[in-house]
Amino acid sequence: MRPPLHPKPMLAEAARSLGLEKIINYGGDGWDYDTVTAFDSHGRTWIMRAARRADVVPLLMRENAILPHLQIGLLTPKPEKFGALENGFPCAAYQFIPATESSAETISAEATHLAKALHRLHTTPKEIWVDHVPSSPSWLDRTREQLEVTAAHVTWPTHILAKWREILDLDQLWASQPVLCHGDLGPPHLLSLDGHLVGMIDFSDMQYAPASVDFGDLLTAFGKEAMLRVLISYAALSGSNLETLLAASYGYRELGPMFTAFHGINVGQPEFIEEGLARALEIFEPR
Structure with a gap:
């Protein structure tokens, strides 16, 4: 706080x-x-x-x-x-919602519950949000533009920039129909009470984007096991191709440091740029 x-x-x-x-x-x-x-x-x-x-x-x-x-x-x-x-x-x-932030253990245990909630979020009737969440330019075009903005402001290692461009060129990962995503599914925004998932808060980063945006955030915040449990339940509910959705979720996770740096550039907060660079090195150059 x-x-x-x-x-x-x-x-x-x-x-x-x-x-x-x-x-x-x-x-x-x-x-x-x-x-x-x-x-x-x-x-x-x-x-x-x-x-x-x-x-x-x-x-x-x-x-x-x-x-x-x-x-x-x-x-x-x-x-x-x-x-x-x-x-x-x-x-x-x-x-006030009387609950606390969730752990990876809770997300794993409540995977089906969260999968159902995400499916409902992603299939929210368009008339509820269409006037408030931009659908153009596409998520892929926006992301490519953000990458080039960060490339002009951040000294990314050349191989990391190349990897990000390669990820964004894998059209099959991003070809699914965009949905209404939460956009920031970390522990503070998924609330639990007595080991049960009860709430989802802070929808400021809502966006019209591939469902993998939310699963990439779950992967970053809660780890592979918890995310995979949710993803398997979600794929069964939605009819999504599990392998493609999993690959796209990992792709989004790898793009995460770039989004962090872009936010820092956008709001004039150098600490976000530094965090993005550090996370990129952690992902692509692990010790």
Whole structure:
């Protein structure tokens, strides 16, 4: 949890304007949001999120439009209160989901449950999200463009750049019909309670992309065994080709450091660029 970027009195004023009178704590939700945890007059716990930067504002607006209609068989945030900070940055509040981040062991044990949730997410009716999640340019074209942007800013080893271009040229890996993906399935965004998977949160990185985007994230975050258990169940549900989806998931994982560096370039955070370079070396030049 990072410290908030907006002044605490400003966050408190916005929370109180939404009927959240008793502040529990302040914090930063990743790099994109400031958060306030607070009680309402009925003693219910809420999380208020406020965009930290101008480029995050449309992501929050997108969540506000889509999440109330999302039904995936897991608890998801349902924004119910909407406002703005004194400086104009928007905020939204949803009721707190009383659970903690998931472990690889939980994901393995709950693989079928997660596979069903991902299948429901990926088959969400298009009318719910089509006006909020861009479908053009394609994921593949966007990714190729992002790779070239990073190549102009980061001193990648030549063989790593060549490998990434080779991966993106494997059209058979990326030929599946794009779906609505979560886009950031790590431990903080998959919530568990008493060993059971109960929730999925933080949909800021939703994108119209191959399903392998979500499985590549699971592979990075939880390891091969957990991801494979989910993938096998998902392939049975969706009718996807297991071998192709597995290969694409590994391909996406290998592209991950490039996405991290691109984000750093995009938001002016050099630490992301450094992290991306370090992860690329870890993947392609393991000790």
